[in-house]
Amino acid sequence: MHIHEAGAMHGDFASLRPSWLGVPDNVNALLPRLWARGVERADDGVLHVGGLPVEHLAAEFGTPAYVLDEDDFRARCRSWSEAFGGDDVYYAAKAFCSKAVLRAAAEEGLMVDVCTAGELAVALAAGIEPRRLGFHGNNKSEAELREAVDVRVGRIIADSYTEIERLEAIAAEAGIRPHVMVRVNVGVEAHTHEYIATAHEDQKFGFSLSDGDAYEAARRVGTSKHLYLAGLHSHIGSQIFDTSAFEVSALRLVRLFARLQEELDEDMAELDLGGGFGMAYTSQDDPLPPADIAASLRKIVEEDCAAAGIAVPRLSVEPGRALIGPAVFTLYQVGTVKPVTLSAGASRLYVSVDGGMSDNVRTALYDATYSATLASRASTAAPALARVVGRHCEAGDIVVKDEFLPADVAPGDLLAVPGTGAYCRSMGSNYNHVPRPPVVAVRDGEARVILARETVDDLLRLDVG
Known part of the structure; x- marks a missing residue:
């Protein structure tokens, strides 16, 4: 039975997560089959793709952004x-x-x-x-x-x-x-x-x-x-x-x-x-x-x-x-983190990012499941059950329904969501008049834009009044 994301979240910690999602021994570890071959975590904890740190990609191209290996x-x-x-x-x-x-x-x-x-x-x-x-x-x-x-x-x-x-x-x-x-x-x-x-x-x-x-x-x-x-x-x-x-x-x-x-x-x-x-x-x-x-x-x-x-x-x-699909991940920046305490003492972190259902509607449309990782640093904090949500005025604006992220995830951190190459950009929208993100391709240690970021001016250009 499908249960709406805003309801029936009761019980202990385990009851809030799906049975397949185990508590990680190392919240910084990457599961290789979820990621492109060129993605790895450096010694300082920063995610790299094709040898380039995501911090540099975020600084040059902004977030959110689709990153293609x-x-x-x-x-x-x-x-x-x-x-x-x-x-x-x-x-x-x-x-x-x-x-x-x-x-x-x-x-x-x-x-x-x-x-x-x-x-x-x-x-x-x-x-x-x-x-x-x-x-x-x-x-x-x-x-x-x-x-x-x-x-x-x-x-x-x-x-x-x-x-x-x-x-x-x-x-x-x-x-x-x-x-x-x-x-x-x-x-x-x-x-x-x-x-x-x-x-x-x-x-x-x-x-x-x-x-x-x-x-x-x-x-x-x-x-x-x-x-x-x-x-x-x-x-x-x-x-x-x-x-x-x-x-x-x-x-x-x-x-x-x-x-x-x-x-x-x-x-x-x-x-x-x-x-x-x-x-x-x-x-x-x-x-x-x-x-x-x-x-x-x-x-x-x-x-x-x-x-x-x-x-x-x-x-x-x-x-x-x-x-x-596996060749692309979406890079977001965290805006707010809100711990929500539920009955029986269980809680969930709501981690809001600067994208959402306008760049990945599959979670809302297909009840799709995704993963996420802290991308801009390593953390020694304990894993916390989190839900990555978007910035749109919609209760169903969820990017990742269930994931363990470090308990110290904070505003300004970068998050990466793997497996977003298929049907995310192509089904993207301008909901709430949010411009669509760019697509940045990385190859041979160099990054280039292959689809430009939309701007508010682009949206206004089509609004002929």
Whole structure:
């Protein structure tokens, strides 16, 4: 049962924290899997990234700020590309979209998924070859489809009959035959938050397999004079930690794939299994290495194709947050610290920082869990159960619901929250007219801004009165 953050906080110290959150032996210690590879704590207790102390980053770029370890991100891209060597790995622009990040992903061998004209524009401005782009979305406008066809994106993932009709008309007019994949709703529900589980029956994406819509949609594309049926696509959810759900989804996709090949005599080339693989936000998360995921998925598809009597098609996957999420942390400055005493003598520190739900809405929106650490010094104080909250006029403005921080955390301290690369900046807002933070990339001992900090002047420029 979900309990609102302002209520039912009763009992002793242990009752206030989740069962997975243990009291740390050393409140200064970092759990490596939560952080980018270039993040470490120096002897003086100050957090460093790529050799640079966060105090220097805060002084030069201000707080709050998203800090990207570019070497870590590139290494993650390479590890996924190498694990699926010969097949395609797509970076999801929706997770984090900027020219520098999309360019880095492409340089490390990845393809890029976009789902709006804005994301497509950034990808093209970054110099990504259109053939390396896929265009997603459940409600692509005619203008977006026209641009995707005109620039010859590598694939367009069809999500409705209306979209197929629009594509046919646009392709016929342009004299271009785009590669189209059909998104199949395979009826497999991943064990994740309901808002990011995307292949159960009652939701907006894809064509249902169970009622025959997926077959009919693929048949229409496959028999069209103006569209090329490139393959089938599925996506079962996000923040997935094993491949068991893919056993069912891949089997259903392969069966449909084999039927279409036989009936349409169509040389479909690709099977996209989606992805949404998990990353570690807290100590309770333990994601699989890319090589293990690749080996498992390939084995599943090979066995299913052998049973169906067809050759194994080219595979593609979309790791999602697993690529960019762990490569970024958010750096905040503490503004106030308020100990709140509850019944039975239990208490919690409310640590307010200079950001909040405008730079990370996932805690409020998805009930997501994050970790945090004191970043500007070491502490010998005992661990205290804390809640990191934002500056917005909202009771639900929580960044980290439960964490142990040093009991002497004080105004002026810097805090770092790991795992904020995916969906934090991209879902950011100007709630309470707070400008969005910059993104600072660190590589080879140097830091540079890749997305500038918004200013109040930026907000006023759009307010035409």
